[in-house]
Amino acid sequence: MKKAAFFFILFAFSLSGGAQTVLMEEYPGNDTIIPIFGKNLKHYLHFYFSYSVFADDFSNDKAESKIPGSSDFSLGLRYKRKITTFYAMGLDLGMNSQGFSIRQTDQKSFPFPGKHKKESINTTGLSLEYYNRINFDRRGNKTGKFVDIGAYGFYNLNSWHFIRDESDTLGFGYTKAIETKLYKPDYLMNYGYGCSFRLGFNALVLTARYRLSDLIKKEGNYTGFPELPRLNVGLQIGLPG
Amino acid sequence: MKYFIILSLTILTFTCTGQQYGWIVFTDKSGTTFDPFAYFDAKAIERRIVNNIDLYDSTDFPLNTSYIKESRRYCDSIMGESRWFNMVFVKIKSENIDIVTSLPFVKQFVPWEFSTCMAAKKESVEEISNSELQEEQVKVLGGPLFSAAGYDGKGIRIAVLDGGFPTVDKHASFQHLRDQNRILKTWDFTSGKEMVYAYQNHGTSVLSCIAGMNEGKPMGLATGAEFLLARTEVVPEPFSEEKNWLMAAEWADKNGAQIINSSLGYTKDRYFPHHMDGKFTYVTRAANMAARKGMLVINAAGNEGDEQAWKIIGAPADADSVLSIGGIDPDSRYHISFSSFGPTADKRVKPNVCAFGKALVASKSGIEVSYGTSFAAPLVTGFAACAMQSRPGIKNMDLFREIEKSATLYPYFDYAHGYGVPQAEYFLNNKSVPKENEFECILRDNELLVKVSNIYPEKEGKKNYLYYHFQNDKGFIERYGVIEVYQEEALQIFDIDYYAGTTFRVHYHGNTHEMKIPKN
Numbered sequence: 001m002k003k004a005a006f007f008f009i010l011f012a013f014s015l016s017g018g019a020q021t022v023l024m025e026e027y028p029g030n031d032t033i034i035p036i037f038g039k040n041l042k043h044y045l046h047f048y049f050s051y052s053v054f055a056d057d058f059s060n061d062k063a064e065s066k067i068p069g070s071s072d073f074s075l076g077l078r079y080k081r082k083i084t085t086f087y088a089m090g091l092d093l094g095m096n097s098q099g100f101s102i103r104q105t106d107q108k109s110f111p112f113p114g115k116h117k118k119e120s121i122n123t124t125g126l127s128l129e130y131y132n133r134i135n136f137d138r139r140g141n142k143t144g145k146f147v148d149i150g151a152y153g154f155y156n157l158n159s160w161h162f163i164r165d166e167s168d169t170l171g172f173g174y175t176k177a178i179e180t181k182l183y184k185p186d187y188l189m190n191y192g193y194g195c196s197f198r199l200g201f202n203a204l205v206l207t208a209r210y211r212l213s214d215l216i217k218k219e220g221n222y223t224g225f226p227e228l229p230r231l232n233v234g235l236q237i238g239l240p241g
Numbered sequence: 242m243k244y245f246i247i248l249s250l251t252i253l254t255f256t257c258t259g260q261q262y263g264w265i266v267f268t269d270k271s272g273t274t275f276d277p278f279a280y281f282d283a284k285a286i287e288r289r290i291v292n293n294i295d296l297y298d299s300t301d302f303p304l305n306t307s308y309i310k311e312s313r314r315y316c317d318s319i320m321g322e323s324r325w326f327n328m329v330f331v332k333i334k335s336e337n338i339d340i341v342t343s344l345p346f347v348k349q350f351v352p353w354e355f356s357t358c359m360a361a362k363k364e365s366v367e368e369i370s371n372s373e374l375q376e377e378q379v380k381v382l383g384g385p386l387f388s389a390a391g392y393d394g395k396g397i398r399i400a401v402l403d404g405g406f407p408t409v410d411k412h413a414s415f416q417h418l419r420d421q422n423r424i425l426k427t428w429d430f431t432s433g434k435e436m437v438y439a440y441q442n443h444g445t446s447v448l449s450c451i452a453g454m455n456e457g458k459p460m461g462l463a464t465g466a467e468f469l470l471a472r473t474e475v476v477p478e479p480f481s482e483e484k485n486w487l488m489a490a491e492w493a494d495k496n497g498a499q500i501i502n503s504s505l506g507y508t509k510d511r512y513f514p515h516h517m518d519g520k521f522t523y524v525t526r527a528a529n530m531a532a533r534k535g536m537l538v539i540n541a542a543g544n545e546g547d548e549q550a551w552k553i554i555g556a557p558a559d560a561d562s563v564l565s566i567g568g569i570d571p572d573s574r575y576h577i578s579f580s581s582f583g584p585t586a587d588k589r590v591k592p593n594v595c596a597f598g599k600a601l602v603a604s605k606s607g608i609e610v611s612y613g614t615s616f617a618a619p620l621v622t623g624f625a626a627c628a629m630q631s632r633p634g635i636k637n638m639d640l641f642r643e644i645e646k647s648a649t650l651y652p653y654f655d656y657a658h659g660y661g662v663p664q665a666e667y668f669l670n671n672k673s674v675p676k677e678n679e680f681e682c683i684l685r686d687n688e689l690l691v692k693v694s695n696i697y698p699e700k701e702g703k704k705n706y707l708y709y710h711f712q713n714d715k716g717f718i719e720r721y722g723v724i725e726v727y728q729e730e731a732l733q734i735f736d737i738d739y740y741a742g743t744t745f746r747v748h749y750h751g752n753t754h755e756m757k758i759p760k761n
Contacts, residue, residue: 021727023725025722038550140510142510
């Protein structure tokens with residue numbers, strides 16, 4: 001009722017002031033409502049994008065992937081729920097595009113023997129992450145310095161094995177390129193999980209994810225297949241962070 | 242995997258440990274002795290006597306040196322101290338904080354992490370000689386009247402706290418200050434050196450709005466005052482400006498300053514709007530303490546008025562004893578869009594008064610037009626120096642209230658203009674000049690009508706502004722506005738029951754009328 005009256009007054013006033021110029025009009029009572037949505041308020045939601053490279057060499061049975069030719073590009077939406085000035089938790093929904101470039105050597109056996117001009121294994125998928133955030137500074141309504149530690153699961157919506165070969169059979173300096181995409185290779189897992197770590201200062205974030213689950217199946221025909229790199233490290237920009 | 246763990250631990254270690262800045266607050270000053278005549282400048286003694294302040298106030302006593310010595314054992318360095326708050330500012334390893342706080346003479350450790358902003362909105366790069374603006378920025382306060390009466394701030398000591406004063410030692414606008422040795426002392430609180438004539442241009446511009454000269458004409462009102470210049474700001478500086486502000490205020494007190502001008506504000510990087518309650522921030526408490534020592538503290542309201550995320554004044558403009566200065570547009574003569582609004586978080590009136598938020602100022606290498614409440618504050622500081630000179634022996638808070646009373650809108654006020662623009666005429670005539678009432682307020686049925694009897698013709702160039710507000714019984718203004726009037730029926734508000742119980746005030750052509758909106 002109060003709200004209705006308020007807008008009625010506004011309307012009435014706008015009519016009555018028609019022959020005058022209203023230079024300014026303020027309703028300070030409205031300004032004193034404490035907001036709950038913001039970078040350091042109760043709820044916060046923002047987009048981000050990140051680029052990271054696969055950086056690990058931890059597995060003895062690694063695939064011969066090229067580092068840093070293998071990378072991850074992500075777009076995401078992150079929700080943060082502030083609990084105290086120094087602690088928050090949240091959820092992160094990301095869309096991830098990953099590419100693993102396969103080194104072409106004479107000994108290469110994964111995923112198949114034989115050298116190509118270029119070869120990669122690519123995935124696009126969604127990931128959902130739960131994280132805990134520790135902040136290190138008292139601050140106003142800004143993100144500040146923080147560390148995130150989280151766990152995530154992912155589901156690959158699509159995946160493909162890409163091969164590019166070139167031959168000079170056309171002569172006169174022309175080459176013929178043959179590109180092959182094998183969709184949904186059955187040696188790839190469609191889902192998995194891992195842990196994440198972020199170190200941030202406002203919108204700028206150093207990010208790392210470590211995939212705990214295998215991406216390559218290890219049973220049946222795929223016994224002995226090497227694993228793709230698990231750790232990617234990169235930079236993330238919050239929009240606005 | 243092991244590298245990942247090592248990397249994570251390394252980053253965590255880097256983040257969680259390391260050095261911390263903060264205040265070590267002591268429990269007492271036992272065993273210390275104090276001789277005010279040895280410590281204070283004669284002017285500071287005089288100010289205390291004028292303001293009936295005890296010369297042996299415990300907040301002026303030195304810190305206990307054995308406490309400092311013992312604390313130093315656990316700190317990497319002691320970077321400053323405050324007699325007023327009985328504490329030292331230190332750099333300390335995080336793991337030593339618990340040890341220090343367990344010492345019997347330590348009350349608490351207050352961690353410190355700050356950033357700041359100057360209250361200048363934006364600065365023009367063009368060098369123009371805008372003589373009309375220069376004339377008006379002084380005239381709007383009644384500068385020529387003070388000048389004609391012989392008041393130019395002579396004998397008044399003003400401390401200016403800012404980010405640097407480049408070329409003040411050679412700029413033509415300050416020639417008269419140098420010739421008469423009226424820059425008494427300087428100190429750079431960011432580096433512990435005397436040299437302040439470099440760094441940020443902001444301080445040079447601010448000083449020019451108090452005492453600068455351009456083409457033989459004043460840019461501010463207090464061209465005869467004497468100055469203490471303190472550099473307290475660094476860009477970028479994450480933590481220490483409020484500490485520097487406090488130490489500079491103590492330095493100003495010791496050296497006899499009667500007025501402090503601070504065109505600085507601490508807002509969103511560190512605080513939330515609800516922290517602007519006149520009590521929360523250290524710099525606000527320091528500013529109130531400076532006022533308790535008898536100094537008139539003048540601070541810019543801030544330039545967040547057009548930022549919905551903040552909008553209100555910053556610290557220390559929220560302090561109840563700080564004269565907070567808003568900005569008006571020289572062309573329109575009402576609130577300039579960026580000038581921060583009041584009230585404080587605890588709903589006190591701020592800003593207190595206002596002046597031009599656009600001014601002709603001295604820059605590092607010339608003269609330029611600049612925007613910001615940074616320049617409104619020193620214009621009022623110059624005014625305050627003349628007002629203080631015109632009322633010898635006046636106490637700082639009496640002068641504070643007199644400046645409010647002198648302003649154009651008084652007793653009307655709002656959260657954009659405060660009481661309006663201070664007027665020299667008030668101090669020279671010792672009262673406001675009564676004005677003829679040119680309007681009436683009519684309350685009938687459920688409608689409020691304000692009718693005016695005189696509208697200045699457009700060719701006269703005078704403003705027909707009508708200010709109005711509704712103030713509730715707790716003193717809070719629920720609604721206010723400014724209307725430019727073209728017709729007799731200036732303001733008509735229907736459904737006035739919505740404001741039942743409030744006090745309606747309207748100000749027009751220098752006259753204020755109030756009426757209570759009756760409850761049904």
